[in-house]
Structures are given as C-alpha cells and as structure tokens.
Amino acid sequence: MSRGSIVFIDDEAELCAAAEEWLGVSGFSVTSYTAAQRALERVDPAGVDCVVTDVRMPGLDGIAVLNHYRAAAPDLPVVLLTGHGDVALAVDAMRRGAHDFIEKPYDAEHLVAILDRATERRRLGRELARLRRVAGGTELEDRLVGLAPAMATLRQSILQLADIDVDVLVTGETGTGKEVIARALHDFGSRAQGQFVAINCAAIPETVFESEMFGHARGAFTGAAGERVGKLEYARGGTVFLDEIESMPLALQAKVLRAIQERSVEPLGTNVSRPIDVRFIAASKTDLRAESAAGRFRPDLYFRLATVELAVPPLRQRREDVPLLFNLFAANAERRFRLPETGTHRVPPGLESSEWPGNVRELKALAERTVLGVMQRGVVPGEGGAGESLADRVARFEAVVIEQALRDAGGSTADAAERLGLARRTLNEKIARYGLRVPAEISR
Template sequence: MDVAFIDDDEILCAANVQALVLAGLDVVTYHSAMAALDELNSEFTGVVVSDIRMPGIDGLQFFKYLKKIDPDLPVILITGHGDISMAVDALRDGVYDFISKPYTFDRLLGSIRHALESRRLVLENRRLKRQIEASAINLPLLGSSPAMERLRQTLHQLADADVDVLIEGETGTGKEVVANTLHQWSHRSNRPFVALNCGALPESVIESELFGHEAGAFTGAVKKRVGRIEHAHGGTLFLDEIESMPPVLQVKLLRVLETREIAPLGTNNIRHVDIRVVAASKTDLRTLVERNSFREDLYYRLHVAYIHIPPLRERKADVSLLFGYFLANAAKRFRRSPVAITEMVRHHLNSYDWPGNVRELVHYAERVALGLVEEQKQVSAEPEATLRERMDAFEADQIRAALAANSGDIQETVKSLGIARKTLYDKLHRYSIDQTIFRGTHTKSL
C-alpha cells in the first residue's frame, strides 16, 4: 500500500484518490482519523495524507497518535487555512510536509513520491538492523573451509527462492541458526520466524501446538489458540527434530505442505496460510524412510531443497577461527580480560573431534575464558612437522582468531596482536588468509 488518504469530505477524497491511482499509486481511504488508527501500524509501508480540519480527531491530533505508533511514518497534512505558524510548528514536530489549499496535483504527487522513498529507506534500514541484531545473538556462519563457503553460497541461493528446505546435521551443528539465517536473508524477514521442536512435546500436545484449536475443542480448551503454523503466516515455520513427529501428524503436515491450508481443532473452517517450511533432522531421514519410521511421501515433499551442515571434525580448519570468536564473546560477557590461546588449548582444538560440534566448542571457550581449563603438558599433535612449520601454524591460528574476535577490523586486529599494519598484511599474504571472510554477515551468522 502506497498511500493512506484521510479526509471527511468524501467528494474531495474521491477526486484525489482517483488522480493518485491514475498516477500508479495504490491508495486506501478513510473518512475519519479513528478508522485509520484502527488499521495503521509500524509495518505500514506507505505514506499518510490527511486533512487537518476533521470532526472528532483533527489532523494534528491524528499526527501525534501516529507518531506514537511509528515516529518515522511520513505524514503529509493538508489544510484550507494557510496558517504559517501552524505549518512551522507541525514541520518542527516531525510532519513530513504541510500543503495549503488550493494546491496543484503535481505538488501533492511530488511530496508523496519523496515521502515514499524516505519510507522505503527507513524500512530497509530497519530490516538490515534486525538482520544484524539477529546474527549477533546467533552462532556465526564463520569459517574459511570449502564446506562453509559452499554452505554460505547455498543459503544465498535459497534465501529468496521461497521453497521448503530440509536441513540435516548432527546435534550442535547449528541447524536452527541456518534456518533463521535463511529467514533473515529472505523477503519474509519482516514476518515471524516460528520454531517448534517436534521431539520436545508429547504426542497429545503437538497437534494443538501446530494447528491450534477453537474454544471447547477438547477438555481444557477454554479459549481459542492460534497454532504455530497459522502464527507463521507470511513468514517461516521451523520444525526441528522432524524425525520425532508422530506418524499421524506426518500425514497432516503433508497435506499442509501440499495445499497450504489448515483446519484448527474444533472447526471445519479451512484457513489459507502463506508459509515457508524449514525442517531439520539430526539423523538421516532417508534411512528412516527405508526402515518405515518416516513417511516416504513427506520426505520427498520436504526434500525440495536440501542442506547438509558438516560437523566440526570435517572442517577442522575452522575450529581455531570459531574458538577465537567465541572466546572473545565469552570474555566480554563474563567481564574478563582477553585470554591468550595457549599451546595446550591449541593442541586440544586441533586433536579433539568435537562430537558436540559448535555447541560444545562454545562451552569450551566459556570455560577457558573463566580460567577453568587447567594447563597440562602435551605432546605435539604434529610430531612429523618441523619446529618452523609448527610455529607458522600457531602464528596463523593466532591471526585468524584475532581477526574473528575483531570482526575483520584491521586496525583493531593490529592493536590486539601488537604488530605493525604492514607486518600483518605480509603475514596475511604469507598464510593465504582472506580477511574479508571475517566481516559482515559472514562473521555473524554459524
């Protein structure tokens, strides 16, 4: 919607709306401020145009109400009384434009088009901010290994494809992080991301959680409840541990995927839902299908697009990088001084298989930050390497960890390592380290 036009003069309102529609704008009309307030919210993508002289709530009062809803919502006020002081006060308070009657249509159209561009930029900045905030609280999609580069590339390719996705990966690899990243990078990012762990709820509850119910649908259903599927309308539904879903619900989920329709418990009314479904499993669903433990038709319906998240043992080159990032975050959160990565810690990072994957690595970093990991004498994990090779490997690890901790900022990395900028660039070239992978979405995503 481009324009919300509010005017109690129905004839004048209709004339303006007709002209705006002919100019290619999408317009909704209201004949009172109260009617508009019932529907306008901070997600409104357009511009508000309102007359000032209206019964009940006038234009200036209307603007004050809108400012509380969204201070960045562009409001254009029209008046038949060219009061200069009123215009100055209104513009100072944040009104986007103040137009006095009589006015040319080009004057109104030009103001609206400029306001629409301003609104677009505001909403785009908000979306980007949400993405940054979302990535900042998640485990990062961080890593320079070929496996992680392929994963990032796949996510970018699928983000706006609007197809259902199946994610498989061991416990702790970050399946929900990947699902949320898909959502944040897609055009659905301003709508809900709704997650449900299919293995965490008893069979008697999960159907109501998914589909919702009407009041009185069963004993204890004292009021209507919107299910997770309906709540995700316009956004993404993430079903974790899909392999744990009871067979009866697998049939119902298959129908939802095929028709994009649901019928809550206690009603025969069919409701359309616009959702993207991302399902995740910690086991190989194909194997479960062969054992008749998972429906084959549902498997193929979910398997439109497939993502495999590699375990840490298959991308050992990323372990030190991830650890440096988590260690810096832990030190900051626990208000501890930055901790140097010792030879014992480095040996553990490189020699351990990390069966708990990223989650286990995060907890290890927290213990190191808190000083709970005791130093022990270790035999070199690479006895066949020369001293020079082992020193080079250690130095490269330290540089990667420092870059990760400083989000790729060269100036901060130079400070933390205590070396000259030229020295750092020489070492980046020597060890073939690409500093760009530590920046932006790549540093704040798995």
C-alpha cells in the first residue's frame, strides 16, 4: 500500500530523478515534472496527496503552483522548496495556505517526515469533505465524529440500541458529548417522531421538582391557576433525557424511580395515575455504582437505569481524533461567523499531547478562538492554566523567544539562529510551525 501519492516539481532534472528514487524507496508513489505548466495541465488534484514544488523556476514559479492548487483543491497540501534567499517568501506563502517549506539542499529523511504530515492532512481533508456532504446531520458519523476504534464501537452500539425500547445510562466526563449520544439514540430509533425532552437534574429547584416533572392540577398549591402537564407526560411517545442525574437529591430519586418503574405519573393535586409512554436515557459524569456504594445515590435507581450502559471515552483516550475534530470545529466556526472558508487548518502545536480536561467542548472552544484570531500566532492560547500541558507552555515560551530574537536581529534568520544557538534550518522550521512573521526587511 502506497504511503501517499506525491507530485514533485523542479526545473532540475537531476533533482527530480533523485526525489523519485528516494521517495519511491520510502514507499511513496511519485510523479515528477521539470515544467510547472505541464504539471498543472496533467495532474488531477483529486488523485494526489501532496505537491512539492520549487519556488524559483522559469515560467510559472512555485507561488503560481500554490495559488493554482489553493483555488482548485484548498485541502491539497503544497510544500515549497526554497533557496536561502527565499525563506521570507516561503513563510509568507505559508500564511496564505502552503503546508510547509524546506530549504535546499534538504535532508531526504526530513522531506519524508514533512510528506507524512502532509498526507495525513490530506486524509483529514478528505474526511472533512465527506462529512460536509452529509446533508442536515442525518448520518450518525456526522454527529459522532471520530476515527478512533472506541468511537466506531460507540456508533455501532447506538445503531443496535436505537430501535430497542430499553432505558440507557450514558457515562462520561464533562464535555465528552453525552447529550449528543442521547439525541442520537432518540433520532435513529422508532421514537424519532416523538419529543426529546432534556432535563438538567441539577438545575430544577427541589421545591418545584414534582410540579415540573409530574405536572399539577389547578389549585394544587398557591399560584397554580391552571392545570400543567409535567415534562414526563409531555414527552409521550418520545424520550426523556435525565442529564446530571447524580446531582438529584435522594428524596427525589425515589419519586423518579417510581415513575420509571410504573411508567406512570400522578400530577400534584390529583389522585389519578396517568400512563406515560417514554424511553428514559440518563447521563452521569460520575461512577453511579460507586456513588450507590457510598450512599449518595439510590442503588435501585442505578440498576433500573443501567440496563444498558454506554461509556463515552474522554478526548485524551482518542488523541488520533484531535486534528479531525479541530478542523471540523474550525470549519463550522467559519460558517457560523460568516468568515472565508480556508479548508483545513494548521493545528496548533501541543494539541494532541494535551490532557483536555474539558474534552471535546474545550477543543471546540479552542477551534473557535483560533478562527476568530483570539490567540497568539498559532500557539495554544492561555497563560499556563491548570488544563494546559507542559508541551503547550514550552511551545508558547519558545515562540516568544524566537520572535524577540528575530526583532533583535533585524529580521535576519541567519543572525537570529546564531543568537539562539540553532541551525538555520531548525529555526526556519520553528518559524513555520508557530506561524511567526519574518520582517520583510531581511537583508542577509
């Protein structure tokens, strides 16, 4: 199986032949061209994973190649080959959509590493395109996005359970998407035409809980001017979602347990039991079995709800999904905020190694901040909060130091590299990684 399909463009025939040989041995499928115009005429972007092009060429140059493919296929990565004097040009091209750049003469293994990242980006771009083709969120994969095995298993379980009229307990940390799971169980099952009634058990005051849940008759208490249908009865034919059920007081748990067992409610102020035709789905961010053992949750309610239990994995256990989710959230944010759509996005460094205490919700917020520009030049934002990994903090500090060194050196990458004790190639890679702007007045 090919490591990826590469188009290599350089006006030096010897360099093209060397690239074809090395990359071919490394497992890539390579087609080379010594004329950019011929490449643009013959290459179908849909069948390519990455384009590598020299910047300085007779006729069409590398920037023209970049502009062509940015218009024809925005998610197709383009890597630029640059001479020493073209670094500022290449960095500027990256800000306009190039995937990466590499200085000549380049190390072949370094190029392979860049191409591996580029082909992975292309794969993510194709996955995003597939998701965008799904109309109106009707596909389960459009709601529960993820390539991790745990997500594939979760989607399969939902499809198996959706049409089975059994109560379900969804467990997972804050921000993992427990309500998304509940809505999917409802929407893909036989109760999809009924109501989906979400109840935050932590938000309903205990004094009005019975009235909210079970309803009341006119005159049942002071201020009850008319009859009110409770949430459980209102959901007839549909689904009741009991979110944060672990926060429900023990006294109220007994009343909810009875309604679940009997599938009936008795509104306040009446002696009549009314049947309810609903499915119950509960969600908890804590281990209810442990809470039951500690006396903080009714064991009988736990066992009644946990006929089937679905565990939603935290984001740190599905790190391979972080780039895909980041790009999907960023694309959605661009549409939401009516910003130009830029295709795939450069993922800030340190994302995949973060612990993500806020899980998918935290990643979504970061993607939206990134799209709005509320961050420091591509570095993970924040001031060293509790949820930030060491890698994130080091990346931020390194970007600030490099930016200051470039200013002190008057924009000269050679001088800045010497001041920092870095190889010039290493410095250029870091400049590209952090999206730093090299001053235009580079003179040496």
